[in-house]
Amino acid sequence: MSRDLLLKRGLLLKIELLSDPKALYVVRGAVERLAETVGFAAAECRSVVRAVDEALTNVMRHCYRGRPDQPIELYFRRPRRRSKGRLEKGLEVLLCHRGPAVDQAQLRGQKPGELRPGGLGLHFISEAMDAVDYERVGHTNRLRLVKYLPSEKGSSRGRRSERNADFHSARGQRHDF
Amino acid sequence: MSRDLLLKRGLLLKIELLSDPKALYVVRGAVERLAETVGFAAAECRSVVRAVDEALTNVMRHCYRGRPDQPIELYFRRPRRRSKGRLEKGLEVLLCHRGPAVDQAQLRGQKPGELRPGGLGLHFISEAMDAVDYERVGHTNRLRLVKYLPSEKGSSRGRRSERNADFHSARGQRHDF
Amino acid sequence: MRISIRRVDNATIFDISGDIDLANSPEVRKALLHEVRDNRRPRVVLNLSDVRYIDSSGVASLVESLKASRDIGSRFILVGLSGPAREVLQLSRLVKVFEIYDTEVEALTG
Amino acid sequence: MRISIRRVDNATIFDISGDIDLANSPEVRKALLHEVRDNRRPRVVLNLSDVRYIDSSGVASLVESLKASRDIGSRFILVGLSGPAREVLQLSRLVKVFEIYDTEVEALTG
Ligand SMILES: Nc1ncnc2c1ncn2[C@@H]1O[C@H](COP(=O)(O)OP(=O)(O)O)[C@@H](O)[C@H]1O
Ligand SMILES: Nc1ncnc2c1ncn2[C@@H]1O[C@H](COP(=O)(O)OP(=O)(O)O)[C@@H](O)[C@H]1O
Numbered sequence: 292m293s294r295d296l297l298l299k300r301g302l303l304l305k306i307e308l309l310s311d312p313k314a315l316y317v318v319r320g321a322v323e324r325l326a327e328t329v330g331f332a333a334a335e336c337r338s339v340v341r342a343v344d345e346a347l348t349n350v351m352r353h354c355y356r357g358r359p360d361q362p363i364e365l366y367f368r369r370p371r372r373r374s375k376g377r378l379e380k381g382l383e384v385l386l387c388h389r390g391p392a393v394d395q396a397q398l399r400g401q402k403p404g405e406l407r408p409g410g411l412g413l414h415f416i417s418e419a420m421d422a423v424d425y426e427r428v429g430h431t432n433r434l435r436l437v438k439y440l441p442s443e444k445g446s447s448r449g450r451r452s453e454r455n456a457d458f459h460s461a462r463g464q465r466h467d468f
Numbered sequence: 469m470s471r472d473l474l475l476k477r478g479l480l481l482k483i484e485l486l487s488d489p490k491a492l493y494v495v496r497g498a499v500e501r502l503a504e505t506v507g508f509a510a511a512e513c514r515s516v517v518r519a520v521d522e523a524l525t526n527v528m529r530h531c532y533r534g535r536p537d538q539p540i541e542l543y544f545r546r547p548r549r550r551s552k553g554r555l556e557k558g559l560e561v562l563l564c565h566r567g568p569a570v571d572q573a574q575l576r577g578q579k580p581g582e583l584r585p586g587g588l589g590l591h592f593i594s595e596a597m598d599a600v601d602y603e604r605v606g607h608t609n610r611l612r613l614v615k616y617l618p619s620e621k622g623s624s625r626g627r628r629s630e631r632n633a634d635f636h637s638a639r640g641q642r643h644d645f
Numbered sequence: 646m647r648i649s650i651r652r653v654d655n656a657t658i659f660d661i662s663g664d665i666d667l668a669n670s671p672e673v674r675k676a677l678l679h680e681v682r683d684n685r686r687p688r689v690v691l692n693l694s695d696v697r698y699i700d701s702s703g704v705a706s707l708v709e710s711l712k713a714s715r716d717i718g719s720r721f722i723l724v725g726l727s728g729p730a731r732e733v734l735q736l737s738r739l740v741k742v743f744e745i746y747d748t749e750v751e752a753l754t755g
Numbered sequence: 756m757r758i759s760i761r762r763v764d765n766a767t768i769f770d771i772s773g774d775i776d777l778a779n780s781p782e783v784r785k786a787l788l789h790e791v792r793d794n795r796r797p798r799v800v801l802n803l804s805d806v807r808y809i810d811s812s813g814v815a816s817l818v819e820s821l822k823a824s825r826d827i828g829s830r831f832i833l834v835g836l837s838g839p840a841r842e843v844l845q846l847s848r849l850v851k852v853f854e855i856y857d858t859e860v861e862a863l864t865g
Pocket of ligand 2: 527590
């Protein structure tokens, strides 16, 4: 068993898939529940699901050019940003894949509302997430998607589901989400 | 990226999690949709979900004794059994974890219908799956769960959802499920 | 999973929705046993109509509550079983062991 | 995802249920364009009330069908948008671009 990444980085979950579009339906099922568990409200869960789905779709279409047998890895973890001394809470998704480096100059969608088929995926992703970064590490492309929970003041806790309670880190510490 | 297992064995999907019971809800979301994609009818999907969930629960409780930070891996692939020259179709789940070797003499549930709390998990697993095998490989325990699709004759195809179409193997061949 | 609790006359009604699994069955068990054993309510009714999943640890909590209520001579009643809840009780061969009603009115007056 | 097709007078109605994503939007696109372009149906109605998810490639198929129907002067109509379908069209700022009705009767007579 590869304990490496999972244990080193305190991940919540890791999913490995191939670039077959049939896997998208399965992955959405996991991501929706993970976002709910982490504490997002229903509409926010749908946003996160949409962002991950569109990002995977882009990799399958534009990087792997429709080849259905190429590897993709998804790492789900807590975001690491600290703000005013507190760990900001939410969900970070790291999407790793091979294929040619993503040319960031090519990442141009269309303005929504235009009657042109296509070009909406990047808009859905940026609308959903608080941070979207592309990075090349060795032969691997890494797309990092982060969404933070609304900060916890007053009644916002009430919106969170009962599943919000804590996941545990790799070192057995409790991490309150 | 670790291409190794995913590519070598023609997996459909791999999930890595920690032994925190909060992960069960997320994993069930993926397994339900994977079983549907592979072609199982709704009641069969629920059985597969139940079996995987109970198997994970047993690992968390009996092997890892409630420690929530231990590694578990789930591999989903096509079963490899051939029957009368045809590859039998269905879903194979390989659950890998560390911890002490599972003492198979200890694997005793209760007869269902008895008014004793506990002891139903193994019954749910064996009721759901066509094959259930425990194996120790090095320091890893492996539980293999397999469920086959009803064999395809006459109208049985009609019961399968539209998602049943083919997943692709690691080598880019098509595999009809 | 969400539990809410209502007290009506001599009965306590639990409305449980969502999935009951190892992550929350200890909470369900504690809430039920508290009402049966500590509060000694004559009738404890569990509304399972919105339960989408219940695992063996959830069933074990129900069995334990039923036994506790038999010990003190009170009643432990299931009502409005959802499809998944009924399926799991059938698999466990416990449908005939529990007192089960379709509606809350029957559970409170039956 | 499941598509079924009904022909009523001069209209074709597609009932789509489930998730529309990259795995099946090519199939949706093909079925819609066939009815608009090849069969030249005066009114093509898409019932989205049972759609649980639609991705950008699904929206692109709708846009392409709308453009094809405009090209030949026929009508392409959406009906009974589910919550998720409406949300995605809103995000795409396309709610005002499509002809959308609440009920099938309106879609067939409006
Ligand atoms: N992962 C990626 N790798 C390479 N190019 C990409 C990737 N994602 C997006 N792009 C580029 O950005 C463009 C806009 O993407 P998007 O908004 O998702 O719309 P669409 O995929 O429908 O064109 C794509 O056409 C493509 O050229
Ligand atoms: N993965 C496992 N490792 C070790 N022992 C196990 C494992 N799974 C089951 N067992 C043993 O089998 C018994 C019966 O399991 P099960 O039918 O799931 O009921 P329960 O877990 O409620 O006792 C357990 O009490 C335990 O002793």
